[in-house]
Amino acid sequence: MTGSILERVLTLFAFAVLLVFLGVLIAYVPRVDLGGVILATVLLAGYDLFLHHPPK
Secondary structure, eight states: OOHHHHHHHHHHHHHHHHHHHHHHHHHHSOOHHHHHHHHHHHHHHHIIIIIOOOOO
16 A cells, blocks of 8 residues: 555544544433534544645
8 A cells, every 4th residue: 555545544544433433422422512512523524634635
């Protein structure tokens, strides 16, 4: 694997782990305000990972 592919795979794995953790959290603590915070967290992390391109 090249560095770019490995970096992408590890990034997707880390995002999946974050989603699983937050899913377990919302499953055991089902509150509306916590759901809003989790939604904001997922949206910000997703934007940073998939849409934001750092300057070169």
